[in-house]
Each structure stands twice: as C-alpha cells, then as structure tokens.
Amino acid sequence: EVQLVQSGAEVKKPGESLRISCQGSGYSFTNYWITWVRRMPGKGLEWMGRIDPTDSYTNYSPSFRGHVTISVDKSINTAYLHLSSLKASDAAMYYCARGALTMDSWGQGTPVTVSS
Amino acid sequence: EFVVTQSPGTLSLSPGARATLSCRVSPRVSGSYLAWYQHRPGQAPRLLIYGSSTRATGIPDRFSGSGSGTDLTLTISRLEPEDFAVYYCQQYGNSPFTFGPGTTVDIK
Numbered sequence: 310e311v312q313l314v315q316s317g318a319e320v321k322k323p324g325e326s327l328r329i330s331c332q333g334s335g336y337s338f339t340n341y342w343i344t345w346v347r348r349m350p351g352k353g354l355e356w357m358g359r360i361d362p363t364d365s366y367t368n369y370s371p372s373f374r375g376h377v378t379i380s381v382d383k384s385i386n387t388a389y390l391h392l393s394s395l396k397a398s399d400a401a402m403y404y405c406a407r408g409a410l411t412m413d414s415w416g417q418g419t420p421v422t423v424s425s
Numbered sequence: 426e427f428v429v430t431q432s433p434g435t436l437s438l439s440p441g442a443r444a445t446l447s448c449r450v451s452p453r454v455s456g457s458y459l460a461w462y463q464h465r466p467g468q469a470p471r472l473l474i475y476g477s478s479t480r481a482t483g484i485p486d487r488f489s490g491s492g493s494g495t496d497l498t499l500t501i502s503r504l505e506p507e508d509f510a511v512y513y514c515q516q517y518g519n520s521p522f523t524f525g526p527g528t529t530v531d532i533k
Contacts, residue, residue: 346470346524351442352527353511353527354462354464354470354513354515354524354527355511356515356522356523356524369521370521371521372521394440395463404469404470407470410517410522411464411475411481412472413481415469415471416469417469
C-alpha cells in the first residue's frame with residue numbers, strides 16, 4: 310500500500326523556522342516526484358512546489374519561492390518542506406503528495422500554528 | 426500564471442441528485458492537462474479525474490469529467506452521502522500547477 314506519512318503538528322513563534330517531513334513507503338520512492346500543497350484556514354488548495362527525488366531538482370511556485378525550500382533524502386525515502394522566518398500568515402495545513410503533475414496519494418497533512 | 430476559476434461556489438443538493446461543477450482556465454491549457462480532486466473535512470485530498478476525463482484508480486463511475494482547453498465539467502451522477510465535500514479543479518499544463526478556489530457540495 311502506498312503511504313505518505315508526515316511529521317506531526319507544529320506550534321512556532323513568528324521569525325522561527327520549520328521543517329516538515331514526508332516519508333513514502335509502499336512504492337519506489339525515486340520513481341515519483343513529491344509535491345507540496347498548502348491549505349490556509351478557510352481557503353483553498355495552493356500548489357507550492359515539487360521535487361524529483363532522483364536528482365533533487367525542484368520547481369517552485371513564484372508565490373512561495375524564496376520563502377520555502379523543498380529537499381529530499383532518498384536514502385530514507387523522505388522529502389522535506391522548510392519554511393523560514395515564519396509569519397502568522399504561514400499558519401496552515403501542509404500536505405505532501407506523490408506525483409509530478411497530478412497527485413495520486415497524499416500525506417495526512419501537518420497543521421502549523423504560528424503565534425507569539 | 427494560469428488562473429483557474431470554479432462555479433458555483435456552493436452547490437446545495439439532496440442525496441441522489443445530480444451535481445454539475447464547472448471549471449474555467451485562462452489562458453487555455455494545451456492538451457487535457459486538467460484534473461479534479463475531492464477534499465472531505467479532516468481528510469487528505471483525493472484525485473478523482475485526470476486528463477480532463479480519466480477516472481483515477483478506485484474512483485466510482487458516478488464521477489465523470491468532460492471538456493478540455495479552457496472549460497471543464499465534473500459530473501456526479503447520483504450523490505452519495507460521502508460525496509458531500511469540496512471539489513477542486515487543477516491545471517497541470519503550465520507550472521505553477523494552480524488549483525481553482527473550489528466548489529463546496531453540501532446537503533440541501
């Protein structure tokens with residue numbers, strides 16, 4: 310069974326940094342890109358960017374470039390989403406998903422709270 | 426950046442009814458690089474349709490997609506209780522692969 314398991318809920322202060330992990334299992338991890346998607350409270354889904362685990366090539370949405378970094382450690386089948394200099398507006402649910410174009414399997418989501 | 430819009434914002438229907446959801450992409454997306462996702466509260470999103478009209482693995486045949494280029498339609502032939510959710514359209518022809526704002530299908 311294909312599974313993407315994300316790290317747990319995070320509570321951060323403004324200005325802090327954050328790393329969310331996403332571990333894949335049940336499939337060949339390097340055969341599928343990992344995409345990250347944000348959903349802010351009361352809002353819709355936003356495509357953030359994606360990474361090819363084979364060579365760590367990344368592709369970001371201009372809305373997120375410079376504020377987030379996507380990385381991968383293929384030795385442990387895990388992708389990461391790094392957010393720096395957190396603001397209150399970064400509070401959201403973050404999902405990882407399998408796929409370069411469409412996403413056919415999703416992680417359970419990681420809720421992030423940013424509050425002083 | 427490609428802009429994806431969806432209508433209506435909310436669709437209030439009874440179980441057993443037919444649901445028709447619309448999506449528009451501007452500018453036109455080449456090919457049929459359009460998809461639909463379902464998002465139930467408290468769950469991860471689920472891919473329903475890709476390539477405008479191909480059902481993803483395990484998706485019941487009451488879900489169907491049509492259209493291409495600029496206008497896309499998702500039809501749910503007979504609403505089951507588990508179908509009441511938010512539905513998103515996504516274009517994946519040009520990065521960033523933008524989603525629409527979603528259509529909420531709720532119980533009338």
